[in-house]
Amino acid sequence: MSAPEKPTSEVAELAEGLVGGQRRALARAITLIESVKPSHRKDALELLSRVRQETGDNSKQALRIGLSGTPGVGKSTFIESFGMMLVNKGLRVAVLAVDPSSARSGGSILGDKTRMSLLSRAPNAFIRPSPSSNTLGGVARRTREAVTLCEAAGYDVILIETVGVGQSETMVAGVSDIFLLLMAPAGGDELQGVKRGIMEIADIIVVNKADGDLKQAATRTCADYAGALRLLRKRARDPDGFPKAMLASALEEEGIADVWEEIETLANWRKESGVWDKARASQAADWFQQEVEAGLLAQLTESETIRNLMQNYRSNVSDGTVSPSVAAENLLKALKTTG
Amino acid sequence: MSAPEKPTSEVAELAEGLVGGQRRALARAITLIESVKPSHRKDALELLSRVRQETGDNSKQALRIGLSGTPGVGKSTFIESFGMMLVNKGLRVAVLAVDPSSARSGGSILGDKTRMSLLSRAPNAFIRPSPSSNTLGGVARRTREAVTLCEAAGYDVILIETVGVGQSETMVAGVSDIFLLLMAPAGGDELQGVKRGIMEIADIIVVNKADGDLKQAATRTCADYAGALRLLRKRARDPDGFPKAMLASALEEEGIADVWEEIETLANWRKESGVWDKARASQAADWFQQEVEAGLLAQLTESETIRNLMQNYRSNVSDGTVSPSVAAENLLKALKTTG
Numbered sequence: 001m002s003a004p005e006k007p008t009s010e011v012a013e014l015a016e017g018l019v020g021g022q023r024r025a026l027a028r029a030i031t032l033i034e035s036v037k038p039s040h041r042k043d044a045l046e047l048l049s050r051v052r053q054e055t056g057d058n059s060k061q062a063l064r065i066g067l068s069g070t071p072g073v074g075k076s077t078f079i080e081s082f083g084m085m086l087v088n089k090g091l092r093v094a095v096l097a098v099d100p101s102s103a104r105s106g107g108s109i110l111g112d113k114t115r116m117s118l119l120s121r122a123p124n125a126f127i128r129p130s131p132s133s134n135t136l137g138g139v140a141r142r143t144r145e146a147v148t149l150c151e152a153a154g155y156d157v158i159l160i161e162t163v164g165v166g167q168s169e170t171m172v173a174g175v176s177d178i179f180l181l182l183m184a185p186a187g188g189d190e191l192q193g194v195k196r197g198i199m200e201i202a203d204i205i206v207v208n209k210a211d212g213d214l215k216q217a218a219t220r221t222c223a224d225y226a227g228a229l230r231l232l233r234k235r236a237r238d239p240d241g242f243p244k245a246m247l248a249s250a251l252e253e254e255g256i257a258d259v260w261e262e263i264e265t266l267a268n269w270r271k272e273s274g275v276w277d278k279a280r281a282s283q284a285a286d287w288f289q290q291e292v293e294a295g296l297l298a299q300l301t302e303s304e305t306i307r308n309l310m311q312n313y314r315s316n317v318s319d320g321t322v323s324p325s326v327a328a329e330n331l332l333k334a335l336k337t338t339g
Numbered sequence: 340m341s342a343p344e345k346p347t348s349e350v351a352e353l354a355e356g357l358v359g360g361q362r363r364a365l366a367r368a369i370t371l372i373e374s375v376k377p378s379h380r381k382d383a384l385e386l387l388s389r390v391r392q393e394t395g396d397n398s399k400q401a402l403r404i405g406l407s408g409t410p411g412v413g414k415s416t417f418i419e420s421f422g423m424m425l426v427n428k429g430l431r432v433a434v435l436a437v438d439p440s441s442a443r444s445g446g447s448i449l450g451d452k453t454r455m456s457l458l459s460r461a462p463n464a465f466i467r468p469s470p471s472s473n474t475l476g477g478v479a480r481r482t483r484e485a486v487t488l489c490e491a492a493g494y495d496v497i498l499i500e501t502v503g504v505g506q507s508e509t510m511v512a513g514v515s516d517i518f519l520l521l522m523a524p525a526g527g528d529e530l531q532g533v534k535r536g537i538m539e540i541a542d543i544i545v546v547n548k549a550d551g552d553l554k555q556a557a558t559r560t561c562a563d564y565a566g567a568l569r570l571l572r573k574r575a576r577d578p579d580g581f582p583k584a585m586l587a588s589a590l591e592e593e594g595i596a597d598v599w600e601e602i603e604t605l606a607n608w609r610k611e612s613g614v615w616d617k618a619r620a621s622q623a624a625d626w627f628q629q630e631v632e633a634g635l636l637a638q639l640t641e642s643e644t645i646r647n648l649m650q651n652y653r654s655n656v657s658d659g660t661v662s663p664s665v666a667a668e669n670l671l672k673a674l675k676t677t678g
Contacts, residue, residue, distance in 0.1 A: 048662040145664060281657035288656045291667030292649075296635045296674075310631075317627045318620035323387040325484060328630030335635075 011043050015050035018153050023126050026153045033145040034131050051152035058271050062151040064158045066172040069182030074208045076115035078250035083119040094150040095159045097130040098143050140171050147175050173201045178263050181205045185217035203243050211249035222247045239269045350382050354389035357492050362465050365492045372484040373470050390491035397610050401490040403497045405511040408521030413547045415454035417589040422458040433489040434498045436469040437482050479510050483626050486514050512540045517602050520544045524556035542582050550588035561586045578608045
């Protein structure tokens, strides 16, 4: 064991600054949880323990909103418009981007400053770009922990943004209270291209760009989505009318307040009905399970000895020298003795 | 460590009988790999090492045929008819059922004796019903190891049958050289119900029941599947004309020989082009990887201490007392010290 690079008191100080609502402390804390250094990981876990809130009362919890939509759908404009509306209501807003493959904003704050020029300058807003893809434990861990930190820092609303490549939507849904899907106006044919999976995750589908020449198409598209949502089995956990499809124009700032109103209605209903608390509890249990499994599987790649052993066995089973079952048994034994 | 229940010489004897082609030895060997007793597992791994063939020459390998189709499609009749044709050609045929949820044949040999009355009495055929669902390491491990044992016992063709519930087709495809999908005649609407995934796995779609009143519908259905297969991206690894859709009547024993001919054409092409060897090598590597991962994750459920610890942490993270990341870290530490 090497000595921690940062003395415990410094972690305590960071925790204090973060809970006190300092943006700089929050930024440093997220950098800490993204670090791949083992000593930083130790500090990160201590920090997470220290900022742990009492979550018994859900009225004190942040509203975590997952937001997905393909590039070009107007996500940045929507976040800018939606975020500024919340800030103007006196709410504190954090925006986390999770797309690890994004060249646009990957690691660069400048990108986000440009695409959300007003929000990035608002004192009550915090914007954090996508993590670099070699974040320790992957993007899922970073996102979960960053959300926890934003919540501990007292943000009222946390927007978790993804472009929806691969499994990222499911992951974001696993850390969100409400999930928004942003769509562009489209012809009827394109509607079918929406994956059923994401339709089932979405609480509210927002058809954006309901302005100018696209207004009519947006109205039709919205009706189509509303129909598609009705065909899906209604979720027992939701009140009448949800999931729902809505029209908005982020550019003209129209419909944005209505989206927020519906989010609040759904969130309050879930809080009062107990659905909210149950979902949070089950998300935490899933997170725990996934962290444990990821930690176990990480043993296969962490040490060079094991990586080489895996490689040798892989060659041997590929050329038929050793039975895969026997090779697996031997490797598991080796893991126990080296661990 | 308890003393092995079966002395090493007995495993050697079993291996000898199996390689010598004794059906009884093969049956006992499969029972051994299905056993949940740790001492049996030790013997099973020794057995697998002992019967390991030189696989350098693929002309000596069995032809492993995966066979899927929903209940009612005539799978038993097809296997009976197809298997008897092979036996009559002087080939030795093994049939493995993999469906763990099947109440019909689950663990009962009688079921398979009834549904394949001729084949089950043929001296050159070996039929093994579905394993019980609490087979050690799951149905995937049992299937892979049973296939290896049948191959070591000198069977020329191994039919691996699944009803295609959940992930079983992917698993069976992962242990097969050729994959057949058996379909019933259907209206055009039903065609769309076939999952894209299974269309992509299938090398040959056999539209069965092309007899009597259903003959016309079968012909139409076959043409529809042929069209659907053409729409899928052609696999670089296959010769022209594959994957293909064919008509057959297992009941009237029509088209069965043609199916076999196409299987042989495809198998020979793959053997000569190197695709066969590459696929076997990659299947073995996947098997190894999956066994290692399953073995690691099994640590979470094997010991009661760990199971209880998991349960406690799960409660703590659910009620918000502990951060999931911190709980996971602590559990992983506990696993290292108890392991």
